[in-house]
Amino acid sequence: MADMVAFGPHRMGLSLELLRVLTAGDTVGLAELLRREKQTNGQVAITVQAAVAPGAVPPPPPPGTSCLHGVTSNGNTALHLVASRGHAELAALICDRAPSLVATRNKCLHTPLHCAAKSGSRDVAASILATMRTTGADAQMALRARNWTGATALYEAVRHGHTRVVDLLMKEAPELASLATDGGFSPLYLAASINSRQMVQSLLRPSQDGTQSPASFSGPKGRTALHVAAASIQEIPRELLKWEPVGPSLLTEVDSSGRTPLQYAVLYGRLDVVDLFLDGHTSEQSRIPDNHGLFPVHTAAMMGSSRIIDELIKKCPNYYELVDDRGRNLLHCAVEHNKETVVRHICQDEKFAMLLNATDADGNTALHLAAEHGFPRIFSLLLQVMTVDIGITNKDGLTAGDLGYRAKQCGRVYYILDPCAVLFRCLWWSGVTNTLTLDGVHPLHVDKKLADLFQNKIEATEDxxxxxxxxxxxxxxxxxxxxxxxxxxxxxxxxxxxxxxxxxxxxxxxxxxxxxxxxxxxxxxxxxxxxxxxxxxxxxxxxxxxxxxxxxxxxxxxxxxxxxxxxxxxxxxxxxxxxxxxxxxxxxxxxxxxxxxxxxxxxxxxxxxx
Incomplete structure (x- = not known):
């Protein structure tokens, strides 16, 4: 770290008079100080304060050292100070008199260009960039320098929302768009996350010679800029999809959880973005599951969005075959997450008929899950459909009536409107019989071990x-x-x-x-x-x-x-x-x-x- 932190060619403190001139933006005052310095043949004619401990005697400045080469206690040079305050005339004057300052860094590893980007001063940034082009290799390295958070000057401009500075940096140094922070945040990802269409356009704009933007689309946890844009306004994902040939390929990129941008659009309920992703683009993205085997149609069911489900199944005619790692289809997911609107939509549409009696890996139908979780409204919706089979047994030999009876008996505090009690009354009024008696005796299709287990639960509750x-x-x-x-x-x-x-x-x-x-x-x-x-x-x-x-x-x-x-x-x-x-x-x-x-x-x- 000691090698990285270079505060200037000499550890000399800035004088109080020079600090006053720099912070006030006094161009005439700075010119006068520099004129007085020139008259002394390079010797510093003003009192300086060395960046040493209080009470210590500051070392004398080396001969020929300019007063502009001093630093503050935080390592800021004169150019850092004027860049942070947006004093364009002072910055131009300092760059002319001490061009080496464009490559200096303070204790936070900020270059003067970082400070200009954070303050949003386009004129100051232009002066620093012009000096960097005419200076040595150190200045060129400073252009790509990162501060102690791993951010470049372009990233700081995006983070603080300074569109004009972003546009300037993309014209003068477009390669900065390819550099991400230590946490994996690229400038493009950040611009998409803060819903800035102008900055996204600037970052994706081709260079003057017609070459494509070198911008990186990376984000944390394997996400891309299109992942985060899926939750924002429609214009931002549209701009990203126009980014040929990279943009359309982002539709099938998955993050660390296995989710595509389409999954995120569904997760946030953005129907307009879902339409954009599916319109004119490959439908392969709708058949990409996440790490748990959940497809976008499952996510839509879990979020309770019937309209998004209808859009997705247009691209997936075999939606009924899309099941997750537990063998659940979209109706199972809707029931487990108590999404009554989705269940009603499926029950009222005949094209979903094959989902009503489908079983998961445990042999449970949607009716089983509604009874097990104690959702009386969903249970009644399913019972109203004539094609729902109430006698299907799961892999343990239990019907929906058995699960509803067990949910009422085991571990619940009874009150008259308890959901499990209401569901049990629905079973009773509907004539749905259970195969588990009060004494815990189960028919032959259930083994004795399961019957004993249920018997123990009943006894523990009733005693x-x-x-x-x-x-x-x-x-x-x-x-x-x-x-x-x-x-x-x-x-x-x-x-x-x-x-x-x-x-x-x-x-x-x-x-x-x-x-x-x-x-x-x-x-x-x-x-x-x-x-x-x-x-x-x-x-x-x-x-x-x-x-x-x-x-x-x-x-x-x-x-x-x-x-x-x-x-x-x-x-x-x-x-x-x-x-x-x-x-x-x-x-x-x-x-x-x-x-x-x-x-x-x-x-x-x-x-x-x-």
Missing amino acids: EPYNEKGKTGTIGSVLIATVAFAAAFTVPGGFIADDHPNAGTAILAKKFAFRAFVVSDTMAFASSIIATSFLIYGAREQIPRNHRSRYNAVASGLVPVAWQFLIAAFAFASHLVLGHTNRGLIVFVYTVCLATVLLCTPGIWLPMQQ
Whole structure:
């Protein structure tokens, strides 16, 4: 690194007066300083500050050294400073008086051309390039120099969005477009990623002698400029495809994940770009799978884009034969990713009929996957198609009904709108029978090992008294019953005194809120008592498993009802205590209680996220 960092021919500090002139862009002041220096026959007539540690005595400058050859503490020369600030006249003057500065680099390995590219000063960059052409080999090497991020001056101009500088560099030094950073980012890739059509055109423009642009299209992880352009506006990929003969060949280039630019266009849902890639170009790209065997049509199904699917199958008449490494077709992918719009589109179009009963490597149809993942809407869509066979078994001998039954029984917290519970009711209403009984006995087409495995799952789920979930439910229902019982005899407002008529009755008994409080408290007490009884009764080992499952299901439904009524009783009691003088506070109590019921009841909001 010490050899790479060359801050100038001499480690001499720039004077304060010279720094002021350079930063202010004072051309007259710089000319005066240089004139005074010339009058001293090359000796520096102004005080200089050496780039040494504070307090140290700076070494005297060598005879004949110009004041322009000094550096700042960061290694910047006078040309670095004026290039960073876009002072074109100063840059031209410095290049004329000290042309060797065009090849110097600061601590960040920036050349003055890097600084001009970052600041966007086209005139400064033009002066530096003109000096480089008339200087020695060192200046020519500096033209291709990279900073400590591995970026050339052209890359910095693209990164900062300076189109005029990019256009100049492509005219004067087009070979810079072929150099990528250490991370593999080429200027063309970067221009495409920031959606700059003008810079893409400048980078791809042929040189004056008619030769094609030497631009590199490389990007990180094996991606090309067309990969990243697939997610941008349509004009940028169109410009890349015009780049003959390289552009059209990029359509079949794959990145490290095996994806083509078409895959990226599908992934980002860019129908216009998909049309561009498929229009007038080879259809081979639509038959190139990624590293997981997924074709573009699979990606479209996973993203839920029916229109892109229709465009792709025009180029792939044998789309039904395109399966991934797990043997899944596009319908399998749509079901697994819960893309209801794609499934509906396939069910309503007869040309997709052969996909409906197709099986994957595990023997699962789309109906199997909908049942296994618990997607009741997709399951109902498939059931509405008359050609869907509900009796197909997978490689384990399980039908879609078996998987739906197993999903309901194993490892799920039951509530009335649970997707698996809804799906199971769809199976029941549709007359789809399962071949797995409650006792875990499976017909002869399933081996004993699978039946034992399913039996263990059922037992682990149904033995509620022996797990923490059953104990927690019992404790919760008892607590609700206790609170409701106590609230019934500590009514809000108190009781009428013994020396008054109707002694011992509630003072606020005639108010509507009081009657609502009594009803809510009674329902909370009754629901929790019934749930507690069912949980205790279901814990007995003598109870058959089918009865135990029913008792637990009823208790699971009653406990949420009980605490919802308890919340309502709290709201009505607060209303009675606050009275009509605190209407704003009453509204606040009702709002918070209602929000509590809505947010803490999965049966209300969880189905919306399915």
